[in-house]
Amino acid sequence: DAGPAARPQLWFDGALADVETLQADLTTHAMHYGSGVFEGIRAYATADGAAVFRLPEHMERMRRGAVLLGMDFDVDAAIEAVLATLRANRHRDAYIRPLAWFGAGGFGLDVEGHPQHMMVSTTATRVHLCGARATVGVSSWRRNPADSLPPLKLCGAYVNSILAKRESKARGFDEALFVDRDGYVVECTGANLFAVSGGRVTAVEHRDALPGITRDTLIALTGAEVRPLTLEELLAADEVFACGTAAELAPIARIEDRGYGDNPVSRELAALYGRVIRGHESASAAWLTPV
Ligand code: PMP
Numbered sequence: 001d002a003g004p005a006a007r008p009q010l011w012f013d014g015a016l017a018d019v020e021t022l023q024a025d026l027t028t029h030a031m032h033y034g035s036g037v038f039e040g041i042r043a044y045a046t047a048d049g050a051a052v053f054r055l056p057e058h059m060e061r062m063r064r065g066a067v068l069l070g071m072d073f074d075v076d077a078a079i080e081a082v083l084a085t086l087r088a089n090r091h092r093d094a095y096i097r098p099l100a101w102f103g104a105g106g107f108g109l110d111v112e113g114h115p116q117h118m119m120v121s122t123t124a125t126r127v128h129l130c131g132a133r134a135t136v137g138v139s140s141w142r143r144n145p146a147d148s149l150p151p152l153k154l155c156g157a158y159v160n161s162i163l164a165k166r167e168s169k170a171r172g173f174d175e176a177l178f179v180d181r182d183g184y185v186v187e188c189t190g191a192n193l194f195a196v197s198g199g200r201v202t203a204v205e206h207r208d209a210l211p212g213i214t215r216d217t218l219i220a221l222t223g224a225e226v227r228p229l230t231l232e233e234l235l236a237a238d239e240v241f242a243c244g245t246a247a248e249l250a251p252i253a254r255i256e257d258r259g260y261g262d263n264p265v266s267r268e269l270a271a272l273y274g275r276v277i278r279g280h281e282s283a284s285a286a287w288l289t290p291v
Pocket of ligand 1: 040161187188189190191192209210211212213214215243244245246
């Protein structure tokens with residue numbers, strides 16, 4: 001085992017390079033207007049070496065965002081870029097951040113004439129599956145409505161999450177929960193939500209929520225029911241958990257002043273998800289891309 005690469009490598013516009021040698025222009029369009037799209041993906045150490053969890057699905061979601069912004073995007077090339085970066089950095093457990101964005105070319109909003117760039121950054125991660133139980137505040141901010149900003153990983157869209165996160169932290173919570181004007185639960189700032197009642201698992205459905213790949217995985221594994229849920233129903237549930245690539249499956253300790261118990265079903269599902277991502281379940285094979 002050679003350990004991590006001595007000089008961290010980053011994929012930039014078709015080739016690997018030392019991280020320190022790369023710079024971005026300060027007039028970069030995406031930096032001013034949020035005209036970029038990214039993904040958050042994870043690789044895990046399995047018995048057969050490192051493998052990326054649901055890589056094609058992540059890249060397909062990124063492609064949808066890129067097309068919306070008017071970018072060219074090749075899913076297969078993006079997959080190869082991710083694998084090449086992981087190999088170069090000799091990562092096993094890793095968080096992977098691809099980003100496609102419009103670069104320098106003037107301050108007009110029109111993206112035409114701006115060069116398109118692509119990078120892939122990978123960082124070694126410690127797995128925090130089922131780690132600290134989060135406390136969650138209900139945000140006074142509304143989630144970006146899908147008919148204003150579709151729920152894709154567009155850079156600018158995340159200002160909405162940043163505002164909600166800032167507010168919740170200032171109020172002493174770890175995370176924020178978005179609820180729409182009719183009282184329906186949308187999602188957290190970077191994770192989807194599930195409720196458990198009487199042993200029955202329900203995935204929150206909302207048109208403004210990102211179609212999460214972890215959520216999709218858990219629905220496939222559990223046969224969870226999928227439907228809209230009001231905040232009232234979430235507060236009345238036995239257990240609530242958030243899920244996402246980074247959060248994995250995170251049982252929630254408290255929403256506002258409603259505390260939950262020790263979340264036995266959530267913890268059991270977290271353990272199942274932990275086995276799936278490491279290749280220990282029959283369902284794993286179809287979802288893991290060897291590095
Ligand atoms: N919602 C938002 C807003 C997110 O940023 C994320 C993280 N990508 C998720 C949900 C969870 O999605 P996934 O399971 O695909 O990581």
